[in-house]
Amino acid sequence: MEARLDAPTVDLLAVLAYGELTAFERLASDARLAPSVADKVALATMAAAEFDHFRRLRDHLAAAGVDPEAAMEPFVRPLDTFHDSTEPNDWLEGLIKAYVGDGLATDFYREVAGSLRDDRARALVLDVLADTGQAQFVVDRVTEAIRAQPAVAGRLALWGRRLVGEALIQAQMVAVDRDALTELLVGRGGLGGITGLLNHLTDNHSARMAAMGLQA
């Protein structure tokens, strides 16, 4: 029997778990848009990795005596809404969503995980976040597409901006609703800490867009 987890830890593991589960199902769906079998396999491989992360987070919650489904429930609506409002229209939009969405989520969770009191939970979160590594595939594909057809860059830049906007809207809904999670954030240095986090997220987002040849 493991030690009980405090409320912020349960919330963080649960929102990350449901985030990985929905990322899995959306990435796997988007694999249908792939122009070749090799591209399909690449996106499906990313999706399968997200499912593995989900499984590890869920098992950690369950081993600590927490009902994973009940813990994930408060995050179902904001995460589903995010995905419903950012359904990719084509393969490139799907790729960019995978890269930008994953990047934003990783930056955000990594910061918040720093405030977790539970060492094993923190280590698990950081370990799950470290295991991505398909980013180069996305950067290569998007860069090639823009080189072949420069006119798409404007639309894709807008798409990237929309992804961030929708993510921030849903993050704010969660913050209003989940005091435990918000405390983790504020505990990192009060409101000044939140401003710092937002600047950090925005800078990294701009760097990712630039890597694909897109304006943030």
Place this chain on the structure above:
Amino acid sequence: MEARLDAPTVDLLAVLAYGELTAFERLASDARLAPSVADKVALATMAAAEFDHFRRLRDHLAAAGVDPEAAMEPFVRPLDTFHDSTEPNDWLEGLIKAYVGDGLATDFYREVAGSLRDDRARALVLDVLADTGQAQFVVDRVTEAIRAQPAVAGRLALWGRRLVGEALIQAQMVAVDRDALTELLVGRGGLGGITGLLNHLTDNHSARMAAMGLQA
């Protein structure tokens, strides 16, 4: 370096691999229709198992010096067409497709695998096919739904029939096109063997529909 694989073995591993890959992506998409987080997790778990099968089959081909993507290419269109023509309209149709489609495929590949000359390839195919086991979950969910709302049984019975029909149409397209695979089938006992296989598939299909309380 492994022994070279003969043409029927490459074809069988490749069609099964692409079948697992598409089953993965369609099941993961259908998980979005789940009425609860627990149901979503159950279908996503089935999907993740299919991806694991895909990976093992692909790795076996690659280790034998075969380009997996090139080997899968001839089967892209028939399998994609099958899925496009059997897109589930709701959660129950998705569940039945998972169960009926998986059952048909397993029966078919298990029969054909018996003709493979390569022992290790045959063992791999049988091992991948043996690892399903989520069938009871589907049977339970569909049975509950019919008990709660008996009127759906008629529609779902028609859906099951459509799944078999579309599967047979695509299987025939593959048979016409791929002599190597067809030889495997005919090698099992000539045209009489094919009739026997079809009877066997149909009997098992009827048993699966009956287990869900549906007419075949």
